[in-house]
Amino acid sequence: MNILTRGLYALTLIILFQTHLFAEYLYKDEIIHNPKFSEEVEALGSELYKKTGITLRLVILRELPNGENIVVYEKNLLKQFNQPTVLLTFTEMNKQVDILANDESLYKYFDKKGILSPVASKVQAFLMGVMYAKNWNDFKDIMTHSDGSILPLLGGKAKKGEITGKYSAAMFNGYLDIAQQIARSKNVKLENDFGDTNQTTLFFVKLLFYGFVLYGIIMYIRRIVYKRRHKNEHYKKW
Numbered sequence: 001m002n003i004l005t006r007g008l009y010a011l012t013l014i015i016l017f018q019t020h021l022f023a024e025y026l027y028k029d030e031i032i033h034n035p036k037f038s039e040e041v042e043a044l045g046s047e048l049y050k051k052t053g054i055t056l057r058l059v060i061l062r063e064l065p066n067g068e069n070i071v072v073y074e075k076n077l078l079k080q081f082n083q084p085t086v087l088l089t090f091t092e093m094n095k096q097v098d099i100l101a102n103d104e105s106l107y108k109y110f111d112k113k114g115i116l117s118p119v120a121s122k123v124q125a126f127l128m129g130v131m132y133a134k135n136w137n138d139f140k141d142i143m144t145h146s147d148g149s150i151l152p153l154l155g156g157k158a159k160k161g162e163i164t165g166k167y168s169a170a171m172f173n174g175y176l177d178i179a180q181q182i183a184r185s186k187n188v189k190l191e192n193d194f195g196d197t198n199q200t201t202l203f204f205v206k207l208l209f210y211g212f213v214l215y216g217i218i219m220y221i222r223r224i225v226y227k228r229r230h231k232n233e234h235y236k237k238w
Contacts, residue, residue, distance in 0.1 A: 025049075027057040027077075031092055032168045041175060043192045048179045051188045054106065055085045058175050060167070063093035074100040086110075088178060090171055097150055099178065110181035115174055117148030118155065150174035 025045025026038050041058055049055050064073055074087050078100065086101045099112050133139035153170035183190045 025055070025057055026060075027087075028059045028061065030062040031060050032164055032171075034164075034168060037168050037172065040172065040192075044176065044179055044190070047190055047192050048182060051190070052182055052186045053084060054109070054182055054186075055081065055083050056175065056179055056182070057081075057085060057087050058171060059087060059089040060171060061089070061091040064091050064096075070094065070096045070098050071100060074098060078102040086178065086182075088171070088175055090167070092167070097154070097174070109185040110178050114147055115149055115177050115181075116151065118151045119148055120152035149177035 024042060026041040029038070045056050045058075059074075059077070064070060070089060070091060074089055078085060078087060081102060084101075084103055084106055086099065086106055088097075088099050090097050097116060099110075099116065101107060130139075150170050150173060153166065153173055156166065158166040179190060
């Protein structure tokens with residue numbers, strides 16, 4: 001084996017090793033392809049597994065294969081894993097996000113409905129409940145499962161060329177949220193939990209939402225005042 005052949009062989013082994021190393025917890029990524037994003041997911045997922053015995057895998061797809069249902073896709077994927085595993089799956093073209101575990105007992109460690117909630121705060125949840133809840137039970141459910149960490153970010157507008165950044169922020173935020181909830185439930189501390197990164201991100205989402213609400217209230221009040229001031233100013237033109 002000459003030097004060139006040995007060099008190519010060594011390079012191939014390195015690439016294969018790195019691919020395996022960085023595909024454990026970011027199990028599939030068809031969109032983002034950001035080394036920093038991969039490293040952060042791997043560091044967090046690795047620590048979570050070591051301290052809790054639960055594997056949290058992130059799957060990012062361009063589109064579900066063969067028009068498959070996202071839950072069916074996740075169930076088939078989970079068949080590959082023997083250890084307790086939670087999947088966080090996002091598919092761009094199908095516009096779907098889901099969380100699925102291979103053991104029902106795992107759901108007690110995190111709030112699936114809350115993480116996948118489209119609302120980012122209790123105030124927003126209250127307004128959504130008032131407008132859309134069909135009964136008291138619906139209202140309580142909306143209020144209980146709020147503080148969503150994925151959909152509020154995915155639903156935000158992004159400038160051209162920043163779509164991938166929006167996806168990575170939303171999915172890492174959700175991944176971090178699940179990891180933190182599992183860790184708290186297991187009474188362990190994660191060193192790679194990035195502090196309050198997810199809360200800081202959602203703060204700006206909430207701030208934007210409250211800004212729209214406040215603007216709407218102000219415009220409504222101005223409209224009422226305007227009508228009252230001009231209700232006696234109507235006259236017939238000759």
